[in-house]
Amino acid sequence: MGKKAVHFGAGNIGRGFVACFLHESGYEVVFADVVDKVVDALNATPQYKVKEVGVDSKDEKVITNYRAINSKHNEAELIDEISTADVVTCSVGPNILKFIAPVIAKGIDKRSSDLKPLAVIACENMIGATSALAEHIKTNTPAERLDDHYERAAYANSAIDRIVPAQDPNAGLDVTLEKFYEWVVESKPFDTTSDIKTSSKAERPSIEGIKWTDHLEPFIERKLFTVNTSHATAAYYGYNRHKKTVDDAMRDTDIRAQVAAAITETAALIVAKHGIAKEEQDAYKQKIVARISNPYLADAVERVGRAPLRKLGRKERFIGPAAELEERGLSTKALLNAAEMAFRFQNVEGDDESNELATIMKDNTAEDVVTKVTGLSTSDKLYPKVVDIVKKVQADSQE
């Protein structure tokens, strides 16, 4: 039998990156999504294109050998697919992991003991996304089936990096994205000699393009605190200064300088914490600045700034590095300025969290806003500085 992967979330990164790599590695891909329009289009269209637009070159790939299931309406069918799949991946957004967990739990529980454990890899911008998904899956698994659950599933965290902008509504299933990519996955969950409880049948899924590591933290923190910090800084400044796209924002010399300052601060943490050489981090920073300035992507500031409550979270791209830098006595000024821009991303059309942020800002004291939104507590050195920012934004909204 051929190899099969079930991928949750047939959106930008799902169709454009994860499914593309699975397809090129010989997997049949079964998409699971909740939007009928996408599910129906995938089932009615035997192929779609992935169009790479680099700063200096273009390329095109054709994706075939897939099907799609609406996970809201066809749970039984999806459970069967998961019970016989080799891999489950997802790119649904961090807040959706809890909703996809029950069906995955049932699919895993139904697997035959002859099969290798299902490889589960969440592809989200979140530290420990697969571990979070695994917790939700285990909560949805009968208690008496937990002891040997590791015989049926192996969970590997990952860091996934490729800019896939919002797509032209007339593009159908085709996806335009940048040429650069990086997909780093933990190897220990598939290594029978590692310190993780692993089935003797466990094997790394053979997916071309994955970089395997036994120590993911430096990769995910470097990615989130450089790519996503710079991207979000450009987007939030851009939004507040009426720029349409991130590349447009990056052509503004002041915004460009703010982005450079923010990732100079995070670089200090990455170098100190992960022992990455300063020269290597400098080269990485330069590459990221070029990537987010790519004019062919036309990445809307609203997409990159989406979900400000998530992005202002404790482990996220601004507060995460700033809290650690502050504890180390290092500069956090540019990160806090960028966070201020994020607090100003309110009532943006189509973005529920931006409406919720506006309400929270209106109905609470600055201290309560900081606790609710960022998860910082009064014992964090960064806390009073974020309170000052929130007070400033609140005062401006009352004028």
Ligand SMILES: NC(=O)c1ccc[n+]([C@@H]2O[C@H](COP(=O)([O-])OP(=O)(O)OC[C@H]3O[C@@H](n4cnc5c(N)ncnc54)[C@H](O)[C@@H]3O)[C@@H](O)[C@H]2O)c1
């Ligand atoms: N776009 C990028 O550049 C990029 C790059 C790296 C990582 N990511 C991460 O990938 C994830 C998805 O981002 P995206 O840009 O592809 O978003 P997207 O909105 O294009 O895709 C998300 C998809 O998930 C589907 N979905 C929502 N709820 C679902 C559910 N309960 N079950 C199944 N499907 C469901 C949506 O219908 C949509 O098709 C996010 O965590 C994001 O941070 C995105």
Ligand SMILES: O=P(O)(O)OC[C@@H](O)[C@@H](O)[C@H](O)[C@H](O)CO
């Ligand atoms: O996906 P988010 O909302 O966490 O962040 C928006 C963008 O910064 C993000 O999607 C990037 O394009 C991506 O992380 C690049 O690898």
